[in-house]
Structure formats: structure tokens, C-alpha cells
Amino acid sequence: MRRSLLVVASFMLLAGVTAHAQNTGSIRYKWHDGQGLMHFSDSLTADAMKFGYDLVNDRGLVVQHVPRQLNAQERAAANKLAEEQAARQRAAQQIIDAEAQMLAAYPDEESYRISQQQSLDTIDQQIHTTQINLRSQEKALTDLLGRAADLENAKQPVPKYLADRIAEQRGVVTELRNTLHRQQGLHEQTVQQQAKELARYRELKAAQNKSAEQG
Structure with a gap:
């Protein structure tokens, strides 16, 4: 199921890029590899998706940045961080609600x-x-x-x-x-x-x- 969602997400991203290219003229892809070297390509490559890339128009201007894909460990860490942040937000909201109830109960x-x-x-x-x-x-x-x-x-x-x-x-x-x-x-x-x-x-x-x- 997760793999299917990734395929759909990739398809939608490519479709958006194609539409963007049609509206802005010729589009190239620019990215930096693991050693920091810059690369250009006329097509979207696996390395570009791995490291993240910029969409560059025919005047050399960056029109959109697409962040790199996270690996499984990074996704797990990001999910854990998001869960912790959500838990802190819930706890803070619970305090706010409890204090509001306290003021209502004791005028x-x-x-x-x-x-x-x-x-x-x-x-x-x-x-x-x-x-x-x-x-x-x-x-x-x-x-x-x-x-x-x-x-x-x-x-x-x-x-x-x-x-x-x-x-x-x-x-x-x-x-x-x-x-x-x-x-x-x-x-x-x-x-x-x-x-x-x-x-x-x-x-x-x-x-x-x-x-x-x-x-």
C-alpha cells in the first residue's frame, strides 16, 4: 500500500513538473551530489531525486526547488519528531483547556x-x-x-x-x-x-x- 502511494505521489510530482515546464518554457534540472558537485540534466534522474534538485528555466533562473527524498531511517526519525511535536502541542492544549475549565468552575x-x-x-x-x-x-x-x-x-x-x-x-x-x-x-x-x-x-x-x- 505504501509503495503504491509513493508511485502515485511521484506521478503527480512529474505531472506538476511537466505542466510547470509547459508554462515557463524549457526546463532543466540542477542538483548537487554527495560530494557537492553541481549537475545539470534535461531529464529527471534518480540522482536528482535522491539529492534534491532545482527546476531551472531557459534564463538560468530557479523556478522551483524539490527537496531530496528521505531514506527509511530519516523518514522514521522525521515521523518520530512529528509525533513528539504533536504530543507537546496536545499537552499544551490540554493545559489551556484545563485552565479555562478551572476559571469557569471557580469564578x-x-x-x-x-x-x-x-x-x-x-x-x-x-x-x-x-x-x-x-x-x-x-x-x-x-x-x-x-x-x-x-x-x-x-x-x-x-x-x-x-x-x-x-x-x-x-x-x-x-x-x-x-x-x-x-x-x-x-x-x-x-x-x-x-x-x-x-x-x-x-x-x-x-x-x-x-x-x-x-x-
């Missing part, structure tokens, strides 16, 4: 700050719940350790089931402590991010108000 700073505080409140509630669970699990671990200590003080061996319970409970406590640490870190990150977002909101709002005044 004043007070409503925007309330929304930010609600997000923080959700994180704080999660932290509070984890702290309650952690205290409960730490107490359960303390009780198990106390039972084991009583047995050791009585010169009695600690049963395997009790040792296993202690190890399991330590794992629960450790996981809850890690969860609490992550949640507290998220709280701090959110506070910092919200400060930046609020500053951006103020910039956008000021620009919006200025535009309205000028309008």
Missing part, C-alpha cells in the same frame, strides 16, 4: 480555595483513620509482647503460635506506619502544589479581569 478565589481545602480535608481524614488503626494495632502488638514476656519471666517457652502472632502483628504495624508516612508526605506535597496552583489561578484571573476591562 472567584474564595471558591477556588474552598475546593483546595476540601482536597486537603480528604487527605487529613485518611491520615486520621490510619492513626486510629495504627494505635489499635500497636496496642495489640504490645499485648502479645507482654504475654510472651510473662512466659519468659516464668521460665516457660513462648509457644510457636504466639511467636507467629507477634511476627504477623509486627508486619501489620509496620505496614500501617509506612502508610501513614506516605499519607503525611502526600499532605505536604499537596500543600506545596496547591500554593503553586493558587498563584497560577491568580495570574489567570488577573489576565481575565484585565481582558474584560479592555473589552
